[in-house]
Structures are given as C-alpha cells and as structure tokens.
Amino acid sequence: MQKIPINLAKPGMKLARPVVKDGGITVMAEGMELTEALISRLDTMKIDKIVVQGNPVDIGESGGGTAFDERLARMPHLFRHYKQDKWMSRVRDRMIEYFRFKAAQQAARERAEQERDELMEEPENGETVENGGEA
Amino acid sequence: MEDLRTTVKGQILSIQDLPTLPGVLDEVTKLVEDPDASTEAIAKVISRDQVLSAKVLKMVNSPIYGFPGRIGTIQHALVLLGFNVIRGIIISTSVFDMMVAAMKGLWEHSLGVATASNIVAKNAGFEDPEEYAVAGLLHDLGKVVTAVQLPELHDTILATVKERDITYLRAEKAVLGFGHDRINAWVARHWHLPGNIREAMSRHHSPHLAEFYKPVACVVHIADFMVRLFEFGSSGDDQTAYLRPEALKELGFKMSDLERSLDELSEQMIDIADLSL
Numbered sequence: 083m084q085k086i087p088i089n090l091a092k093p094g095m096k097l098a099r100p101v102v103k104d105g106g107i108t109v110m111a112e113g114m115e116l117t118e119a120l121i122s123r124l125d126t127m128k129i130d131k132i133v134v135q136g137n138p139v140d141i142g143e144s145g146g147g148t149a150f151d152e153r154l155a156r157m158p159h160l161f162r163h164y165k166q167d168k169w170m171s172r173v174r175d176r177m178i179e180y181f182r183f184k185a186a187q188q189a190a191r192e193r194a195e196q197e198r199d200e201l202m203e204e205p206e207n208g209e210t211v212e213n214g215g216e217a
Numbered sequence: 218m219e220d221l222r223t224t225v226k227g228q229i230l231s232i233q234d235l236p237t238l239p240g241v242l243d244e245v246t247k248l249v250e251d252p253d254a255s256t257e258a259i260a261k262v263i264s265r266d267q268v269l270s271a272k273v274l275k276m277v278n279s280p281i282y283g284f285p286g287r288i289g290t291i292q293h294a295l296v297l298l299g300f301n302v303i304r305g306i307i308i309s310t311s312v313f314d315m316m317v318a319a320m321k322g323l324w325e326h327s328l329g330v331a332t333a334s335n336i337v338a339k340n341a342g343f344e345d346p347e348e349y350a351v352a353g354l355l356h357d358l359g360k361v362v363t364a365v366q367l368p369e370l371h372d373t374i375l376a377t378v379k380e381r382d383i384t385y386l387r388a389e390k391a392v393l394g395f396g397h398d399r400i401n402a403w404v405a406r407h408w409h410l411p412g413n414i415r416e417a418m419s420r421h422h423s424p425h426l427a428e429f430y431k432p433v434a435c436v437v438h439i440a441d442f443m444v445r446l447f448e449f450g451s452s453g454d455d456q457t458a459y460l461r462p463e464a465l466k467e468l469g470f471k472m473s474d475l476e477r478s479l480d481e482l483s484e485q486m487i488d489i490a491d492l493s494l
Contacts, residue, residue: 085487099487106286133487150483153447160446160457163384173460177446180476184483 084137088130091121092138096195099133136192150185154178225393229366229400238311238408241266242304246409249300259300260292263307272310273303280488281331281354282347298347301411305351308408312361320361325450327354328489329482333440336481341436341468349436352417355410356437359397359418360385360453362404378454385453386422398422425463435464443479449486 083098093116101110101124109127110120116134124132137149157178164170244262248254264270270291277294278286282302288294295303313324334353338346364371370392377388389396402419410418416430417437424434442460445452465475 083487085490102286104286156448157446160448160455163382163456164459167459169462170457170459174457176472180479 083133083135084139085131085133086139088121088124088132090139091116091124091132091134093117093121095134095138097132098135101129101132103127103129135195150181150188154181154185157181225367225370229363229393238308239266239269241269242307242311245300245304256292256295260290260295263291263303269307269311273306275492276306276310277303279328279492280485281328281335281350283335285488299345301414302347302351305355305410305414308410309351309354309358312358312365315361315365320364322451323357323360323453325490326444326452327357327450328492329444329447329449329486330354330356330437330440332485332489333443333478333482334436336478336485337436337439337443337468337470340474340478340481341432341470343432343436348413349417349433352414352433353437353440355405355414356401356418356421356441357397357452358404359400362400363389363393363397375453383454384456384458388454396422422458423461424467425461431467435461435467438464439468439470439475439478443475443482446479447483447486 095116097110097112097114097116100108100112102108109129110124114120157174161170161174161177164174241262245259248259248262263273273291273294274288276282277288277298278284282298284297288297291303309327313320313327331350331354335346335350338349343349363374374385374388374392377383377392378385381388381391383391386396386398398419398421402415405415405418413430413433416427417433420427420434421437421441424431424438427434438458438461441452442458444450445457448455465471468474
C-alpha cells in the first residue's frame with residue numbers, strides 16, 4: 083500500500099483506499115483499477131493524492147511505507163544496542179517473527195492478486211465468458 | 218562541565234524566551250476556569266484566530282482522533298473531543314510551527330505516536346482514547362523547545378547522536394545535563410497542561426517511575442516503541458526505545474496485544490503520512 087501524488091498515477095494501478103472528496107463523499111471505491119479516463123477525472127476533481135496497492139512508485143521517502151520485508155531487515159539495526167539485554171533480545175526476536183509473518187502474508191496477497199489479474203486478461207481460452215462467473 | 222550545565226539549564230528554563238503561544242489560548246484557558254462560560258463562548262474565542270482554527274480543524278479531522286472529515290466547526294470539536302484535547306492540539310501546532318521545515322521528521326514521529334497512543338489506549342480498554350492521542354502528540358515537545366531556544370546545542374546533540382551512536386535522550390544528557398523528559402515536565406507546568414498529559418510527557422521514557430497517571434505514561438511509552446519500529450518520521454536517532462515490561466504489565470498487554478496494535482498502526486500510518494501543519 084502506498085500513497086502517491088496523482089501525477090504519478092498510472093493506468094492499471096489499483097486503489098487500496100477509497101477516494102474521498104473533502105465533503106466526505108466517496109468518489110471511487112477501494113479495489114478499483116485506474117484507467118487514463120479515471121485518472122484525468124480525479125485530476126479535474128482536484129484530488130491530489132491517492133492510495134494504491136503494492137509499492138509501485140519509488141518516491142524515496144520513508145514516511146508511511148508499510149513494506150514489511152524492509153521492516154524485517156531493519157530490526158537487527160534498530161535493536162543493536164540491546165544485544166546483551168535478555169528481555170530486549172526476546173522482544174527483538176518476537177518482532178522479527180512478527181514482521182516475517184507480515185511480509186509473507188503481504189507477498190502471498192500480492193501474488194494472488196497478480197494471478198487473478200492474469201486470469202482476467204486472457205479470457206479467450208475455450209470456455210464462454212458470459213455465464214462463467216455466475217454468483 | 219558543571220558550569221556549562223547550569224548555564225544551559227538557565228537558558229532553557231528562562232520563561233521570557235519560551236515559545237509564545239497564541240494569545241487566544243490564555244483567554245480560552247481563563248474562560249474554561251469560569252463555570253459560567255459556555256462551549257459556544259470558548260469556540261468563539263478560538264474561531265477569532267482563523268489560521269489557528271483552520272489548523273485545529275485539520276488536526277481534529279485527521280484519522281488520529283477517530284472522526285475523519287466529520288467535524289465542521291470549532292464548537293463541534295470542543296463538544297466531541299473536550300478542551301484538553303483541543304488545547305493540546307493548539308500547543309503542539311503552535312510550537313512546531315516555529316520549526317516546521319527543520320523538524321518535519323519529529324512532527325511526523327509525533328503524529329505517529331499520537332495515532333499509536335489512540336490505538337493502544339483503545340486496545341487496553343481505556344475510555345476517551347483521544348486524551349491519550351494528544352499526550353502522544355505532545356510527548357517530544359521538549360525536543361522542539363531545545364531546537365528553538367538553543368539551536369547551537371541542539372546541533373551538538375544531533376552530532377553527538379551520530380558520532381557516538383547513542384540515543385537522542387543520552388546525547389541530551391551528555392550535552393545539556395538532562396533530557397527532553399525534564400524539559401517536558403517544565404513546559405507542561407508552564408503551560409498549565411493537565412496532570413495526565415504532563416505525566417505522559419515527562420515519563421514516557423520511564424513509565425514505571427510515574428507516580429500519578431501511570432497508565433497514560435505507559436500508553437505513550439508503548440506507542441513510541443511501536444512508531445520507532447516502523448521508523449515513521451524521525452525521533453532524532455535510529456534506534457528502538459527500550460520497551461519496559463512494566464508498561465505492558467500495567468496495561469495487561471500481552472505480546473499478541475502489541476502485535477494487534479502494530480497491525481492497526483500499519484493500516485493507519487498511510488492516512489497520516491502527509492498531514493502537514
């Protein structure tokens with residue numbers, strides 16, 4: 083999940099948060115995939131930032147990043163002065179375990195989304211599409 | 218060395234130089250003490266300062282306080298969040314205002330700790346989590362005061378953190394002779410902040426020593442630890458804070474409660490990432 087300025091939005095990105103105007107009105111729902119038309123509409127509505135899935139843009143800022151694998155890698159550094167402290171070593175190990183789990187979860191979710199996108203992109207293999215997805 | 222410390226202390230604690238707060242705050246504080254004053258009257262005084270009002274409304278409508286985008290007037294904010302929270306917001310925005318550019322990282326860190334304090338207080342089952350949030354928002358104000366009052370020594374502290382690879386608090390003690398927790402206690406008293414917020418400000422590094430309002434000191438302590446794990450904003454060093462087991466115990470927090478709070482924080486951080494002053 084990443085917050086990006088609207089001028090870095092690209093078609094194909096998906097909203098991780100609904101887009102809400104100042105008055106509190108939701109103009110686009112979470113999960114929606116951006117198109118050129120939608121992006122220019124957001125622009126005319128004076129929406130300057132959106133939250134998209136994954137980490138598609140390298141903004142070069144640490145603020146608000148939730149890349150759990152990056153957190154995982156930082157733990158030994160953050161706890162570097164407490165190596166001799168039994169309690170803090172336990173806390174560190176627990177946090178490493180926590181971020182490892184979160185990173186795996188995040189990766190699995192992104193993989194699943196990618197697979198779903200690939201399936202949706204190639205519907206023309208035999209089966210009829212019309213009544214295939216009845217709910 | 219001792220002489221230097223005494224001088225420094227005097228410089229920091231000299232009342233006349235302390236960052237001045239908006240005039241309306243004094244007026245409002247007097248009104249609050251008057252049992253006959255209505256919320257409406259208090260709101261009117263704050264609303265007179267339009268820049269300040271806009272800042273307060275921006276803050277109260279952030280996800281930190283749980284009413285995103287739904288508070289339209291100062292009076293409404295006062296009713297929903299109470300005077301202590303509004304006053305805390307006025308103080309933090311006013312003090313940080315003098316230092317925005319230089320202290321953007323600390324502002325973000327403070328926003329993060331405010332958010333995390335709200336989450337931890339809720340998960341501990343405390344009422345009025347927004348009171349805890351504002352304590353989190355103010356917890357590092359002493360660092361800003363040093364930067365405003367003693368810019369050269371502030372630079373020395375930052376350099377000491379780098380050179381000796383120690384925490385900001387230890388560097389403060391090495392350079393000034395005392396830390397921002399002490400400065401916090403003093404400014405909190407000077408600005409007549411309520412006891413719970415004062416205690417959280419002065420005891421967030423040592424909540425086990427809090428004599429009064431221990432829970433709020435423990436909440437902010439844990440929140441600070443959480444935000445440092447994410448390195449959201451900058452607290453002045455790149456280290457975790459020592460997590461006091463007593464603080465977890467005080468709140469009846471298990472590691473799983475801490476992790477649940479981290480889950481919620483990681484969800485909310487993105488919404489506060491660009492909340493400028």
